[in-house]
Each structure stands twice: as C-alpha cells, then as structure tokens.
Amino acid sequence: MSLPTRTRLTPEQRRHQLLDLGVRLLADRSLDELSIDMLAEEAGISRGLLYHYFGNKHDFHRAVVRRAADDLIAQTAPPVAGDPVERLLASMSAYVDYVDANYEGYLSLVRGAGGGNESIRDIYDEARAALTDRIFREDQETLVPDTPATRFVVRGWAAMVEELVLGWKADPGAVTKDELIVIVTATLPALVGVVAPLPDEVAAQLAALRTSGS
Amino acid sequence: MSLPTRTRLTPEQRRHQLLDLGVRLLADRSLDELSIDMLAEEAGISRGLLYHYFGNKHDFHRAVVRRAADDLIAQTAPPVAGDPVERLLASMSAYVDYVDANYEGYLSLVRGAGGGNESIRDIYDEARAALTDRIFREDQETLVPDTPATRFVVRGWAAMVEELVLGWKADPGAVTKDELIVIVTATLPALVGVVAPLPDEVAAQLAALRTSGS
Incomplete structure (x- = not known):
C-alpha cells in the first residue's frame, strides 16, 4: 500500500494523497487508533515528512476528518x-x-x-x-x-x-x-x-x- | 439550601437526600462542573462525609446520573x-x-x-x-x-x-x-x-x- 515514490508530486498533491490514505485507514478503525506512525508506515515515508505536512497529530486528525466529510458530501x-x-x-x-x-x-x-x-x-x-x-x-x-x-x-x-x-x-x-x-x-x-x-x-x-x- | 441536621436520618435517607441535591445542582451546570466540594458546601456537610457516602467523584457522578435518569423516567x-x-x-x-x-x-x-x-x-x-x-x-x-x-x-x-x-x-x-x-x-x-x-x-x-x- 506504499505510495509511488518515483512520481514527482507537488507538496499539495502529496498532502492530498496522504489524506486519501488516512481516510481509507479510517474505514475500519477509530480516529484514536489512526496515528502519524501508522500513516507513515502505510505510506512508506518518514514520520518527519508527515509532521512537515500536518504539523501535529491534532492537525492531522482534523485534516483527515475534513477530507472524510468532504468525501461523504460528494458521494x-x-x-x-x-x-x-x-x-x-x-x-x-x-x-x-x-x-x-x-x-x-x-x-x-x-x-x-x-x-x-x-x-x-x-x-x-x-x-x-x-x-x-x-x-x-x-x-x-x-x-x-x-x-x-x-x-x-x-x-x-x-x-x-x-x-x-x-x-x-x-x-x-x-x-x-x-x-x-x-x-x-x-x-x-x-x-x-x-x-x-x-x-x-x-x-x-x-x-x-x-x-x-x- | 443546607440540609436539616437535627433530623435523624438513616444513611440511606441521607444518601437519597444528597442525590436529590446533586440532581437539582445539575439543572443549570454540566456534570463536569458538579464537584464533591460543591455538593459538600451546598449540603453544609464535610467532604469527608460525602466521600463516605459516594466513595469517589466517579461513583458520585454515576449515582447522580442514575438518579436523574430515574427522575426523568418517573416524571x-x-x-x-x-x-x-x-x-x-x-x-x-x-x-x-x-x-x-x-x-x-x-x-x-x-x-x-x-x-x-x-x-x-x-x-x-x-x-x-x-x-x-x-x-x-x-x-x-x-x-x-x-x-x-x-x-x-x-x-x-x-x-x-x-x-x-x-x-x-x-x-x-x-x-x-x-x-x-x-x-x-x-x-x-x-x-x-x-x-x-x-x-x-x-x-x-x-x-x-x-x-x-x-
């Protein structure tokens, strides 16, 4: 499930891709169970890079929840x-x-x-x-x-x-x-x-x- | 609002009376705001006696909530x-x-x-x-x-x-x-x-x- 690393993505595209992954991980686990470590492992990138994109766990959770809400509204x-x-x-x-x-x-x-x-x-x-x-x-x-x-x-x-x-x-x-x-x-x-x-x-x-x- | 102290109450009656007071206090404040200290002050009895009746804050909150639920069902x-x-x-x-x-x-x-x-x-x-x-x-x-x-x-x-x-x-x-x-x-x-x-x-x-x- 790791993301393709050879493709050059803009920071915005990469952030978008990581949020998609976060929402997918949320399908069968609670928000509390969704950690930066888990996302880093699933995405095959470093925790440091994830903190670069999302600041802290709280902001990460907010961003994933907002993406999930947007998905629900669209679907x-x-x-x-x-x-x-x-x-x-x-x-x-x-x-x-x-x-x-x-x-x-x-x-x-x-x-x-x-x-x-x-x-x-x-x-x-x-x-x-x-x-x-x-x-x-x-x-x-x-x-x-x-x-x-x-x-x-x-x-x-x-x-x-x-x-x-x-x-x-x-x-x-x-x-x-x-x-x-x-x-x-x-x-x-x-x-x-x-x-x-x-x-x-x-x-x-x-x-x-x-x-x-x- | 202090409770009558001259009346001899059984421990069960006293506990009942304290729970009634707890439910009344809950009318215009949240459960988090309802402390043992507040109940002791309103009832005019010591914190130690309240701990005697309710064990700890968690058990006190459970007992008040159960009484409030019983009141709602009855009313x-x-x-x-x-x-x-x-x-x-x-x-x-x-x-x-x-x-x-x-x-x-x-x-x-x-x-x-x-x-x-x-x-x-x-x-x-x-x-x-x-x-x-x-x-x-x-x-x-x-x-x-x-x-x-x-x-x-x-x-x-x-x-x-x-x-x-x-x-x-x-x-x-x-x-x-x-x-x-x-x-x-x-x-x-x-x-x-x-x-x-x-x-x-x-x-x-x-x-x-x-x-x-x-």
Missing part, C-alpha cells in the same frame, strides 16, 4: 435527474453505502462530535448542515417547503437517520439494507408532513416508493 | 387514562418540561454518553430503552404495533426527539414550545406509519391533534 450528492423522491432515495442509498463501508471511522466521528472534541464537532456540524441544506436547494423545493418549522424538523430527521443507519450496522436483524434505505427516505416527507402539507406529487411518489420498497 | 410516565395519542402527548409534554428545566445537566449527559464516557453511556442507554419500551407496553399496543421494524424506527424517533428538544432549547426561534410538543408527539405515529399501517383510531386521533395543536 451522497443526489443525481440531477429524477423526481424529488427518486433523487432523495439515490442520495440515501449512497449514505447507507458510505456508513456501511466506513463504519469504524464514521462512528468515531459521531462520538467525537457528540462528546467533548470541539474541533471535530465543528467539522461534523458543517457537514451535517451541508447535507441537510441540500434538501432545500431551489431545484428541490417541491420535496420540502422551506420554512423555519420544516428546517427544524429536517435537522431532527438527520439525527434520526444517523441513529438508524448506525443502529442497523451494529445490529442488522430488524430490517434489510434495502428496507433501511426506503425507511430513511420515506421518513423525510412523512415527518415534514407533520408541520407542512405535502405537495400532491410528492405524496404520490412517496406512496409508490412505499409500495415498491417494503 | 414522563404517561397517565393511565386517555387514548394512546393523548397519553403520548402528556408524556412528551413532561419530557419537554424536564429538558427545559434541566438543560445544562441533561445536555452534559447526552454529550457524555455520545462521547467516550462508558459508564454514563450505560445509564443513558438503559434510560432511553426504558422510555421507548414504554411505547410497547401491552396497554399501549394500539398506538404502535410491536414488530422488529417498528421497534427499530422508534429508536430513531427517540434520537430525533432528543435532537429536536435540545435544538429548540439552544435556538427557540423556529417553533413554540406547544408546537414542539405536538411535533414530537405526532412524529411517532407518522414514522411508524412508514413501516406499519396505523390503526384507524390512531390515524383519527393524530389528525385531531394536528388540527388542534399547530
């Missing part, structure tokens, strides 16, 4: 085509795949953000805001009307989705992966419907999803 | 009379009141449980299980059918309720307290409806709640 971007429920379904499917493939690292981020780690919490909060703000982009306004109450409920939905996906990974007996994806998708309009009437076409799409998926 | 017990939605509404109203009155301590428990504090997490998980298992008691089975999928969704609902109530306390602009109580109540059957058909009478009660409350 769960909804497709441009399709009706609002189809696009949300695709985005939720990618989110479940992401957590499935990166469970240990993701769990350690959630716990770090939930506990006392302020710098991890900042990145986590920004990422969650980016994921939920996407719901309210102009081209998606037919799915969820944009009001203070719907934005409030969508924040709760995001917390629920995280709990359900992590809960499913920890104890997968209650629902299948496909059922989980349909549940986390269908619950958004179901929750929003508590504070705002759903457009007729969204209600129809939702009914079709629930008939086909569960 | 949010649904009334015995009323239809399922009315009883859930009363329970949710008590839950919102509890978090409203005990915000700092409650937030520190949620963060302690979400972060690395294993002993706090155990108590937190037990309390949340007690709160959600109540939904499935035999005399409430008309509200939520008891299946693996509905239990799974109810765990997600509990995480959402916590996020919404803490979010409302931190930034109360989006919805009023009464709206919040209706939202956290109405979202339970709305979410369960995604994985199981709602009984007709629950759907009717829910429709009535949403018309009257928001």
